[in-house]
Amino acid sequence: MKKPGFIERHHLWTEIQKEASKKLEAVIKERDLLLIRTAWSDQHGIVRSKSLLPQTFFSALENAMQISTGTFLFDTGDAIVFNPFVPGGSLDMPLMTGALNLVAVPVPDTFKILPWAKRTGFILCNEYFQNGQVMPFSSRGILRQSLVELHQRGLEYIVGLEVEWYLAKLEDPMLAIANVGTSGKPGEPAKVSAVENSFQYLLESHNPEIHDLLRVLAENLVEMGLPLRSVQNEGGVGQFEFTIALCSPSAIAHQKTI
Template sequence: MTVNISEVVAAAHEAGVKLIRFEYCDVSGIARTKAVHVAQLEHKLLEGVSLTRAQMSINLLEQMVPIEGFEPVGEIRLVPDPSTFTVLPWAPGSASVLCDQLGHDRLNWGACGRSYLKGIIERAANHGISVQATFENEWYLAREVEGKYLPFDLHDHAPVYSSIGHDLNNDLMIETVDALVAQGIVVEAAINEFGAGQQEISIRHSNALAAADNQMKFRDTIRGVALRHGLLASFAPKPYPEQVGSGAHLHFSLWDLAGTTSLLYDKTAEGGLSKIGRHFIAGVAEHLPALVALTTPSYNSYRRLQPSAWSSATTAWGFDNKEAALRVCSPFFKREEQSFNIEFKTSDASANPYLALGAIIAAGLDGIERELDPGEPSEHDPAHLSAEELARGKVRPLPTSMSAGLDQLEADEFLVGTLGEFLTRCYLGVRRSEAEAFAAEDLDFEIRNHFYRF
């Protein structure tokens, strides 16, 4: 949808907006923003807002990491996409727009995640492929009491999918889904999850760029509405080591450029999975040990990536196998082609959604270009498969630490090539500084500094 500047300015005034947040996502997965007054909106929508190059070298702990090309010398611009303008229902007088990071030549300066995803989308289009996707998020609700984050739940824990669990958070969840809908996001389902105070909301798929934009808006909305209720919402992958982890499972499907014919579904094929779909899965699986540095990238992420934890610790794929990294989801009755999709489970909300989704699509396209074979689908939990079964499925273990994941990414020439040397240097520099910092501290430090960042 094309929206021009005058329409955005008119909408802001009509809604009584005073401050507009120009938002972007840094390489640590943190949503950052600079707000402008509505009186400045018209020309700022055109020229953007200034941002020091050094801002992209800030890590999760707010430390500026010394990286060549990312010193506090020179500026870029946060240039908004007018179509992403949203009035924020939980923040009276406020709105937001999502931005590309551009140089003075109005081109990607080399370290813009949103521009990276745009480039990968164009690469897919050159193959006659368009991607539909959505992130399915889990998070914890908590109260901060004497410096501790206590799960917001019944004393003995409301059972998963229980009526009492829904009653406990009814008002908050109704306000949350209303806030999402008001921003044009289609809500499909809301449940109370396995963990104490853990929630999940599923939203409808969109084109790939809108899916990543929606992930930014979704996290902002969940946290903003929770604060109005005196609660904190944590998207940290494992904020409570004794509880189940929180993922941001990525569901995606492949379509022709018109968006009318699924390239993933073939009713004559095994499980309905097309030949192109098998190649795409094979590409993602081949690069998965490196992809986790982008899709489950934080130090805390690796507490979630454990065997038999519904998050996957291997490169396995399968049909409706919730222990596989890539689950081919069974379609719905009378909507087989429309609902056929793949769930990528090795994903959490500590990721920059533009980098994560872009890298997954790039890996899948590599599988298509090279006509890779994914091996046999896993029919059981990979932790219980024999060595022979693992070999037939081409199943390999995933990295078990942040540092190991970053090593795999650095060694993956294909993925590094898609990111480019400049963005790769920034990403590895920032993330390695986090890995070193957290490795030197205790568990309490890790949880405290992951809990509210994402």
């Protein structure tokens, strides 16, 4: 009799997720995918990932995937700020002592095919210790626990995102070895130029300059299943705002690729 894998042994999937996982192999083979990006979020909300070949990914759907504890020892500049080789790993957590691997469990109902990356799938993961205990710094784990607590109080949490960002034309990526920096020390910023003229807010006459760029972004986000609501330019040069329709936090968390 086949020994249960890590996911089954620790009862980490819902029935819906179990059914979704059964369909993934057929989808991956039918679409001839070469790589599946398995992604998780560190305590800063930064998305980390490993790309798996299909057969390795199918194994991860049973036994999950070993990942380094390292991504939870860094600050936002990737400098190590916690020493894992002291008792408790500098975090007063015995399971963090010695920088043992964590276990990333793919979440089947978050699987997407990336429309902008050839033959590439994407799936989010939840992080656990080797004993099946939830990694307490997991952003998705904190969200799940918060939603449980809200439900216990008879409350519901609804999210509507307003994402503001800047778009610029790349002139020089500044990738010479002298410019790229090291861990904890960012490299030289890329040299860029503007994609539109002037400081104006919601200016219709700017649309001809930036319409094709925003259309490509909107098409890809919609194809990913993101409930995109509106697209507009803001006050700064190259400053834009995308708004996302109201939905549950879990639905937004499934779209971590943005």
